[in-house]
Amino acid sequence: xxxxxxxxxEKAAARWAFDKAYRNECAxxxxxxxxxxxxxxxxxxxxxxxxxxxxxxxxxxxxxxxxYSVLIFVFARLLREGWLAEGDLDGLGKDKxxxxxxxxxxxx
Amino acid sequence: xxxxxxxxxEKAAARWAFDKAYRNECAxxxxxxxxxxxxxxxxxxxxxxxxxxxxxxxxxxxxxxxxYSVLIFVFARLLREGWLAEGDLDGLGKDKxxxxxxxxxxxx
Numbered sequence: 001x002x003x004x005x006x007x008x009x010e011k012a013a014a015r016w017a018f019d020k021a022y023r024n025e026c027a028x029x030x031x032x033x034x035x036x037x038x039x040x041x042x043x044x045x046x047x048x049x050x051x052x053x054x055x056x057x058x059x060x061x062x063x064x065x066x067x068y069s070v071l072i073f074v075f076a077r078l079l080r081e082g083w084l085a086e087g088d089l090d091g092l093g094k095d096k097x098x099x100x101x102x103x104x105x106x107x108x
Numbered sequence: 109x110x111x112x113x114x115x116x117x118e119k120a121a122a123r124w125a126f127d128k129a130y131r132n133e134c135a136x137x138x139x140x141x142x143x144x145x146x147x148x149x150x151x152x153x154x155x156x157x158x159x160x161x162x163x164x165x166x167x168x169x170x171x172x173x174x175x176y177s178v179l180i181f182v183f184a185r186l187l188r189e190g191w192l193a194e195g196d197l198d199g200l201g202k203d204k205x206x207x208x209x210x211x212x213x214x215x216x
Contacts, residue, residue, distance in 0.1 A: 026151035033154065037145030043134035046141065050161050057158055 004096060006068055013091020014071060021083035022064050029056055072096060076103035112204060114176055121199020122179060129191035130172050137164055180204060184211035 006014065036049050065074055078084040079100065089097060114122065144157050173182055186192040187208065197205060 023151065026154060030148045030151075030154060033157070034145045034148060037142045040138045040142060043131065043138075046134060046138060046161070046165060049141070050158075050165055053154070053158050053161065057154060 004068070004072065004099070007093070010092050010096070013089070014075075015066075016091070017075065017078075017084055017088045018064070018066055018071075020088060021078040022060075025060060025081075025083045029060070072099045073103060076100045080104060112176070112180065112207070115201070118200050118204070121197070122183075123174075124199070125183065125186075125192055125196045126172070126174055126179075128196060129186040130168075133168060133189075133191045137168070180207045181211060184208045188212060 033049075033053065036052060040046065040049065063074065063077065075084065075089060079086060079089075089100070141157075141161065144160060148154065148157065171182065171185065183192065183197060187194060187197075197208070
């Protein structure tokens with residue numbers, strides 16, 4: 001994937017989409033955490049909450065990797081998981097959209 | 109402290125007080141966590157919650173050490189922090205109560 005070149009406009013569009021997905025996913029997870037916290041009853045629930053929080057935040061940290069060398073794969077994953085809609089990537093060139101579609105095709 | 113001996117009755121009383129303090133402290137912390145969760149707004153708040161949760165749970169794990177060799181110190185700390193009242197330790201012998209008072213005197 002290293003041979004893809006990103007124009008200034010594409011970089012801005014990519015950053016926008018990346019941040020949008022990140023905020024979407026974090027907002028959804030915040031809702032889950034609020035619900036888990038409301039359900040806290042027993043001491044051991046605190047440790048369960050810590051495990052859930054730690055596991056998902058680690059996953060989020062690893063997923064949101066903004067290096068141009070992996071960004072196509074990141075966007076494919078975010079589309080597949082529903083954190084982005086295809087229209088969110090309108091600012092990217094056709095070469096990149098096609099690559100993303102190919103990756104999604106290979107996954108599905 | 110190793111030379112203290114614990115009767116069966118004292119062991120039961122110690123376990124009861126220890127568990128009571130643990131439940132008290134966890135219940136108070138659960139209230140804090142529920143309040144922190146209600147205040148979640150931005151993605152970074154999730155990481156702050158993780159840090160708070162991890163720090164306090166580590167502290168709790170280390171504090172609640174039920175070895176008879178350290179229990180007198182644990183009870184002194186729990187009294188000082190308000191997770192136990194002195195009456196909660198009524199089932200312990202005078203030798204132990206005195207030791208706890210001495211430790212508290214040395215701390216204050």
